[in-house]
Every structure is written in structure tokens, then in C-alpha cells.
Amino acid sequence: xxxxxxxxxxxxxxxxxxxxxxxxxxxxxxxxxxxxxxxxxxxxxxxxxxxxxxxxxxxxxxxxxxxxxxxxxxxxxxxxxxxxxxxxxxxxxxxxxxxxxxxxxxxxxxxxxxxxxxxxxxxxxxxxxxxxxxxxxxxxxxxxxxxxxxxxxxxxxxxxxxxxxxxxxxxxxxxxxxxxxxxxxxxxxxxxxxxxxxxxxxxxxxxxxxxxxxxxxxxxxxxxxxxxxxxxxxxxxxxxxxxxxxxxxxxxxxxxxxxxxxxxxxxxxxxxxxxxxxxxxxxxxxxxxxxx
Amino acid sequence: xxxxxxxxxxxxxxxxxxxxxxxxxxxxxxxxxxxxxxxxxxxxxxxxxxxxxxxxxxxxxxxxxxxxxxxxxxxxxxxxxxxxxxxxxxxxxxxxxxxxxxxxxxxxxxxxxxxxxxxxxxxxxxxxxxxxxxxxxxxxxxxxxxxxxxxxxxxxxxxx
Numbered sequence: 475x476x477x478x479x480x481x482x483x484x485x486x487x488x489x490x491x492x493x494x495x496x497x498x499x500x501x502x503x504x505x506x507x508x509x510x511x512x513x514x515x516x517x518x519x520x521x522x523x524x525x526x527x528x529x530x531x532x533x534x535x536x537x538x539x540x541x542x543x544x545x546x547x548x549x550x551x552x553x554x555x556x557x558x559x560x561x562x563x564x565x566x567x568x569x570x571x572x573x574x575x576x577x578x579x580x581x582x583x584x585x586x587x588x589x590x591x592x593x594x595x596x597x598x599x600x601x602x603x604x605x606x607x608x609x610x611x612x613x614x615x616x617x618x619x620x621x622x623x624x625x626x627x628x629x630x631x632x633x634x635x636x637x638x639x640x641x642x643x644x645x646x647x648x649x650x651x652x653x654x655x656x657x658x659x660x661x662x663x664x665x666x667x668x669x670x671x672x673x674x675x676x677x678x679x680x681x682x683x684x685x686x687x688x689x690x691x692x693x694x695x696x697x698x699x700x701x702x703x704x705x706x707x708x709x710x711x712x713x714x715x716x717x718x719x720x721x722x723x724x725x726x727x728x729x730x731x732x733x734x735x736x737x738x739x740x741x742x743x744x745x746x747x748x749x750x751x752x753x754x755x756x757x758x759x760x761x762x763x764x765x766x
Numbered sequence: 767x768x769x770x771x772x773x774x775x776x777x778x779x780x781x782x783x784x785x786x787x788x789x790x791x792x793x794x795x796x797x798x799x800x801x802x803x804x805x806x807x808x809x810x811x812x813x814x815x816x817x818x819x820x821x822x823x824x825x826x827x828x829x830x831x832x833x834x835x836x837x838x839x840x841x842x843x844x845x846x847x848x849x850x851x852x853x854x855x856x857x858x859x860x861x862x863x864x865x866x867x868x869x870x871x872x873x874x875x876x877x878x879x880x881x882x883x884x885x886x887x888x889x890x891x892x893x894x895x896x897x898x899x900x901x902x903x904x905x906x907x908x909x910x911x912x913x914x915x916x917x918x919x920x921x922x923x924x925x926x
Binding site for chain 2: 582585588
């Protein structure tokens with residue numbers, strides 16, 4: 475064809491109809507296979523030719539992987555579940571309110587209509603919200619291959635920038651986001667140049683209170699300040715504190731705990747400042763809600 | 767070098783069935799514009815940032831530059847060409863853009879029109895904040911957005 479409009483380099487393409495077929499195809503391809511789910515990060519990489527996989531395995535027809543299952547212990551999300559589906563799932567929002575709060579910070583609604591939550595975990599962008607949520611909550615990802623599967627804890631899942639523990643021939647089939655214990659709440663705050671952009675810095679926090687409404691534990695996860703989602707236990711700065719306590723110590727501990735890099739969007743110093751300021755906001759919001 | 771494999775893709779675009787044979791790497795935006803000659807869908811950044819190429823996929827707004835045509839085989843697409851009535855009367859969103867001067871050069875307009883058409887289905891009675899949230903993923907370099915926000919509110923009014 476004349477003026478054939480192409481941006482990505484050529485690749486082979488499979489569109490399996492079932493999970494078993496998907497795993498068989500991936501097993502046959504090994505290192506040459508790349509999974510396409512929502513494609514909201516992958517397709518730009520293809521178009522800019524920053525990625526040139528030999529063979530795309532499109533899982534958009536594997537409808538058995540599109541589900542949100544909420545139980546007392548948490549929320550399970552299938553590999554084909556769009557961000558928007560999880561965001562609008564009322565029972566998921568009840569079991570783990572942090573999911574909806576974080577998803578509203580993920581790009582724009584139009585992107586969330588197509589992008590998948592599990593896909594964003596596997597993409598492992600250190601600026602992305604959902605990897606930080608999984609890490610903060612101590613969730614896990616179920617990873618399948620032809621003839622077997624394994625469950626990878628969040629702490630072992632994010633290996634580096636854009637690198638997850640999913641290996642050649644494997645498919646991340648489900649993410650598990652645990653619910654919170656009683657008298658606990660979680661929040662997510664971030665600063666971006668424009669709403670919907672990647673955050674210059676983002677913080678999600680879980681605060682747990684004891685029966686006297688004193689702080690029992692504080693954990694935070696940081697976006698855009700480390701190569702992988704950085705989880706920090708901030709309890710030592712606030713253990714036993716009441717809700718009206720000063721948050722200066724927790725801010726100082728947060729600032730000491732991060733070692734961000736500078737880039738075109740922000741200096742390291744500014745990111746460090748944001749990590750402290752946003753920690754204060756996130757901890758306060760979570761503590762107030764945990765007491766309610 | 768062997769020829770690149772082609773895939774049969776069937777799409778219902780604005781109510782009309784289209785069949786094309788395209789390589790797997792054909793983006794939906796290029797498929798609409800080049801293979802189907804529906805050039806109302808504009809491509810700006812081609813990496814999902816500007817929103818100009820937004821179309822409705824089974825009624826939901828998506829970036830057509832971030833989809834492979836082969837991946838949406840069998841689905842329904844609405845482009846800007848499909849918004850007006852059969853005899854050419856403007857849809858409420860299109861009429862509101864005309865009423866409120868919601869466009870200048872027009873390059874971004876197809877993406878705004880499709881986004882707002884779906885947005886008003888989900889939020890039929892938007893506040894000004896809702897309107898800004900609705901269009902936050904679309905870039906316009908001419909208007910400064912004020913008249914587009916006004917057009918969202920006007921379109922809601924016209925749809926009542």
C-alpha cells in the first residue's frame with residue numbers, strides 16, 4: 475500500500491480465546507512473547523519504537539480474566555479488568571477504599587477505560603499509583619505458566635523501573651489487594667504538574683489505631699522517588715500518639731527515608747520536600763478516617 | 767523478505783459495517799483515517815496524551831492511537847462523523863460548541879466532541895467542576911478551555 479501508515483515495527487500476533495491457550499502460546503514463544511492487555515503503556519512504547527517485541531499475545535478475548543471479586547480478606551482483580559471497572563466497583567470500594575481513591579489519580583478516565591490494573595502492575599512504572607498501592611497493602615500477584623502457577627508477594631514483585639517478576643512464558647493472571655484491619659484507613663495524595671499527569675511525588679499511607687484511638691502503626695508507600703514502589707514503616711515517629719499530635723517527626727522521618735533523583739520535572743530537593751509534606755497530609759487523612 | 771501477515775478486521779463504525787485487511791501493527795486511528803477514509807478522527811501526539819483521536823469503543827471513550835485495530839475486531843466504534851443525526855442535524859454537543867465558540871482551529875475538536883458525548887451520558891447534569899474533569903484528558907491550544915467548559919454545560923442543557 476502506498477503511504478502505508480505504520481509507527482510500530484512489525485510483530486507477529488496471536489489472539490487466544492482462553493487462559494489455557496494463552497499459556498500455551500506464551501510457553502511456545504518464550505522470550506519472544508509479549509502480552510498485550512489494555513496497551514495504554516505498551517502501544518506508545520511500540521509507536522515510539524522504544525519496544526519492538528517479536529510477537530504480541532493479545533489477551534483481550536480471554537473474558538474469564540475480567541473480574542473483580544471482593545471478600546472479607548480483600549479484592550481480587552483479573553488480568554483483563556480495566557481500571558474503570560475496578561474504580562466503579564462498589565463492593566471493591568467498600569472492602570478496600572484505597573483502590574478507588576488511587577484509581578482516580580491514574581491518568582484520565584479515557585485511559586482508565588482501556589488500561590488494566592494488573593497490566594499497570596506488570597509494567598512496574600515507578601511513577602504509577604497501583605504498584606504503590608499493592609506494595610503498601612502487602613498484596614500479591616498470581617502468575618501462571620503452562621502447567622503451573624505461583625503467587626508473588628508485592629515485596630518481591632517489583633524488581634526495578636519497568637521490571638516486574640513476571641518471567642518469559644508467564645502471565646500475571648490476578649492481583650490481590652488485601653483489606654485493612656479494624657480501626658485502620660488508607661489515603662493517597664500526590665502532586666502532579668497537571669491533574670492526570672504522572673506524579674512528581676505521590677504518597678499512600680495506612681494508619682492503624684489502637685482501642686484508645688492512639689496510633690499503633692503507620693506505613694507509607696512512595697511514588698516517583700525510587701526505582702520501585704518504596705514502602706516505609708513510619709510507626710516509630712508516631713507510636714502511641716493521639717490524633718492531635720504534631721506530625722513534624724513523621725515528616726522528618728519520611729524526608730530521611732527517601733533518596734529521590736532529579737529529572738526534567740523536579741529537582742531531588744523538591745521531591746524530597748514533597749515526600750515530607752505529602753506524608754503529613756496522607757497520614758492525617760488516614761488517621762482521621764481510622765478514628766471515624 | 768516475506769510479506770507481513772495481514773489480518774481481517776471487521777468493525778461497525780457509526781452503524782456501518784467495515785471490513786479491512788491490515789497488519790497487526792495498524793493503529794485504530796490509522797485504520798479509521800487511512801483504510802476507512804474517515805478522516806474526522808484527528809491524530810495529534812500519537813502517544814495518548816492529547817486526546818484528539820478519542821473515539822467511542824462500544825460507547826466508551828478511548829484513545830484510538832493507543833489501540834491496535836486488530837485488537838478491537840468485531841466491536842462498535844463511534845467517530846466524530848457519527849455524532850450528527852441522519853439528516854445532518856448537529857448533536858447537542860456539536861450545537862453547544864457552535865453556540866459557545868468552543869473551538870477555534872478545530873484540530874482537537876473531534877476528541878472533545880466524542881469525550882463529552884460519552885461524558886454527558888455518565889454525568890447528564892454536570893457542575894462546572896464535573897465539566898473540567900470530563901475534558902481534563904483533552905488538550906486544546908486555542909481556546910483556553912473556558913468556552914469548552916461552557917459548551918459542556920450548554921450541551922447538558924440542550925440534552926434535557
